[in-house]
Amino acid sequence: MRDHHIAELNVARLKHDINDPRIADFVNNLNRVNAAAERTPGFVWRLKDDTGNSVAMAVANDPMVIPNLSVWQSVEALESFVFRTVHKRFYDRRSEWFEVMDRMHFVMWPVPAGHQPTLEEAWQRLDYLNTNGSSDHAFGWDHVATASLWRSARCSGSAA
Template identity: 50%
Template sequence: MTEGRHLAQFNIARARYPLDDPRMREFVENVDRVNALANGIDGFVWRLADDSGHAMNIRVYDDPTILPNLTVWESVEALERFVWQTVHRRFYGRREQWFAALDGPPLVLWWIPEGHRPTMEEGAERLDHLKNHGSSDYAFSWDSLPAATHWRTARCGTTSEHAA
């Protein structure tokens, strides 16, 4: 952990089908399971959620097909452990089954002061900044983190795919 700061991550996915479509069933039925797993990982700090316990009902970019995820972690290592060393990796590897390609990066990372809880608007603004200006201290992706070792070896897909 970097003393006094945590790592925020915001990622989005465009659902290929409505969430109640049978083709989305396996994904939807496992959201709570995967979120519970993240909540139990050493280094997990916080997740944005509504009364359902997740953020799939929260609208971002005024687009009901975009599913957001906003979390805070103590360190790069904690986030990587969840993304690449748990069942999450299997769902990530099947993302094309449930989600369509986006015009731009699906994930942004940034450092926040310990105790800060970013808003959905903050996440969208950081993602837009990354899309329009590239990686910087303000908004970056996995490839900007030298400590992100699992991302380089265990990820599914090409270097342009940064989803968590």
């Protein structure tokens, strides 16, 4: 599948305003975690604005919902970053900063190599997953037979 990569969208709803001191540890480490992603083997691209991140980009007209959209060479490369780097330390603390969402908040899908998906495209894939369930068009970790690290991280369908 050299002519395709894997795109992923992960959205989270903040418990507090992005400038609230209770979110500071998350905000103060965004550049660190994003830099780790960009150094990870298999990383291709991530959505970012002039500040170097995407937290100010509106999702679903809700300023408390923040997106993370990126492209990876493979699911395995993404899985390794999420669960085997500094990212895992912040993933384990997600309940401090984010609300539990009532729908899936994470989706992956194949994209042609070189394609940089838009936030609108990614949101449509997430909506498709929530409406139709996992398929090759839009899927979560549970759709990938070789993905196993998410199971030990107790990843679930909610944003807990």
